[in-house]
Amino acid sequence: MNRTAVPAPGTDHEPQIDKGVDMPIATPEVYREMLDRAKREGFAYPAINVSSSQTLNAAIRGFAEAGSDGIIQVSTGGAEYFSGPTVKNMVTGALAMSAFAHEVAKNYDVNIALHTDHCPKDKLDSFVRPLVDASIERVKDGGQPYFQSHMWDGSAVPLEENLEIAKELLDKCQQANIILEIEVGVVGGEEDGVDNEINDQLYSTPEDAIATAEALGAGTDVYYMTALTFGNVHGVYKPGNVQLRPSVLKDAQDAVKAKFSEAEDKPFHLVFHGGSGSSEEEIKEAVSYGVVKMNVDTDTQYAFTRPIAGWMLGNYEGVLKIDGEVGNKKQYDPRAWGKAAEEGMAKRVVEACEHLGSAGKSQGAKKA
Numbered sequence: 001m002n003r004t005a006v007p008a009p010g011t012d013h014e015p016q017i018d019k020g021v022d023m024p025i026a027t028p029e030v031y032r033e034m035l036d037r038a039k040r041e042g043f044a045y046p047a048i049n050v051s052s053s054q055t056l057n058a059a060i061r062g063f064a065e066a067g068s069d070g071i072i073q074v075s076t077g078g079a080e081y082f083s084g085p086t087v088k089n090m091v092t093g094a095l096a097m098s099a100f101a102h103e104v105a106k107n108y109d110v111n112i113a114l115h116t117d118h119c120p121k122d123k124l125d126s127f128v129r130p131l132v133d134a135s136i137e138r139v140k141d142g143g144q145p146y147f148q149s150h151m152w153d154g155s156a157v158p159l160e161e162n163l164e165i166a167k168e169l170l171d172k173c174q175q176a177n178i179i180l181e182i183e184v185g186v187v188g189g190e191e192d193g194v195d196n197e198i199n200d201q202l203y204s205t206p207e208d209a210i211a212t213a214e215a216l217g218a219g220t221d222v223y224y225m226t227a228l229t230f231g232n233v234h235g236v237y238k239p240g241n242v243q244l245r246p247s248v249l250k251d252a253q254d255a256v257k258a259k260f261s262e263a264e265d266k267p268f269h270l271v272f273h274g275g276s277g278s279s280e281e282e283i284k285e286a287v288s289y290g291v292v293k294m295n296v297d298t299d300t301q302y303a304f305t306r307p308i309a310g311w312m313l314g315n316y317e318g319v320l321k322i323d324g325e326v327g328n329k330k331q332y333d334p335r336a337w338g339k340a341a342e343e344g345m346a347k348r349v350v351e352a353c354e355h356l357g358s359a360g361k362s363q364g365a366k367k368a
Contacts (some may be wrong), residue, residue: 025102026069026111028177031148032223034069034111035179035269043357044272047071048349049117049297051078053100053302055304058342060101062349068358070257070349071149071293072101073115076123095134098146110362114179115147117295118153119163128152128169135176149179149225159184159208163215168311170216170224179279180295181271182216184208194249203248204228206255209268219262225293227250227271230286244282249289266290283355296352303348307340 038044048059050072063070074082074097082093098114105112119128128150135145152164152169166182173180185204209228216224230248249270254295256267272286272294283294311331312319318328319337330336353359 007099024106025098026113026148027144028148028179030111030363031113031179034113035225035292037363038358039266039269039290041361042288044287044291044294045069045358046072046349046352046356047073047115047117047271047293047295048300048352049073049078049295050097051075051081054342055300055345056101057104057344058304059300060105060110060112061342062107062108062346063112063362064261065346066350066353067110067362068353068360069111069113069364070145070353070358071113071115071364073117073151075297076119076127079116079127082230090123091130091134094127094131095196109364111148113148115149115151116147117151118183119151120153121157124152124165124169129172131138132169132172132176132178135178136172139176145176145178147178149181151181151183151227153183155183155185155229156271159211163212166224167215170222179225180221181225181227182212183227183271183273184212185227197242202229202231203245204230204252205322206251207253209256210259213256213260213263213267218256218260218267220264224269225271226268227273228268229273244278244286246282246285246289249286249291253290254298269293271295287356294352294356296349299333299352300345300348304341304345307344308337311337311340325329345348 009336034045045068048062048070050056050059051074056072059070059072074094076090079093079097080088082097083089084093087093094116101112101114116128116131131147132150135147137187139145150169150173154165157165162184166180170180175361185202185208209226212226216222228249230246231244253266253268253270257263257265260267266289268290270286270289270291270293272283272291274295287294315328315331317325318331320326320332350359
């Protein structure tokens, strides 16, 4: 949907994060223009899941090398890991990730937005709600929100309850100038311990889309993102094993446009979940119907880990102290294999930008 009327934060107490020579995390206004431009021009941004400073650095590097603005996101499990494997505090981890990202992003010439990924009902009170509350207080003091968008995953509850919770969260997000992302329908496969069967429930209906617009709005006075499902599946699947029906997205957009006179031609800013195993043609078709954000996690996890495996196998005697020897510090230094891992993941991010059409289109990229 389009713009909310929430005013921009002030600058009285906290240093304002502005666009400048060193590009920081995107302001709420810049983020909305990113999403509006993607829908208007027919491309989408990869949303890269991260769980450490290394994967976060790799993601930003990939966006910069692609000349693409982008979205970096953290799931409930990723946020737990960020806080420390023995701490397991999702809010602590998410805020630490945000603080780190705000510092390192200033050294790149692309806009980076921060997002929290799938949050089911049983984790709202320990993840999204406290984070939104923290941003509300920060904005009241003249600062920027910690995250530019949050996702409420109501796919496991009845649609009516899903949308009731969405309305409550949308109101709170507007207070902090944050965009809410919701999910209408079910994504198959497994992510962060949530496992869904692969069946006909994976396809949202036009009626689902109309109910969403009736609950949250269909005009230009509201702004949220919608993850409608069209056969999406989390996890690792080869092309052809996932039965996507991108036309479901077109049917939903058309239904809302026909129902509400104030709606645009493509009323929803759509999100594509569970994209592993999707063909390039399916991705392009989905983007043409208004997808502005596509989550990428499984593929980048492998792209990060594969170079580490290669490094360890190729430098076996150096990374291990075999038969009483001392090994080779330059080879077991985490920075050595870490650089290879970050390079591998960054390349996969560049590939995602090229597939989705965002490469070379950064609003902040330096001109040659």
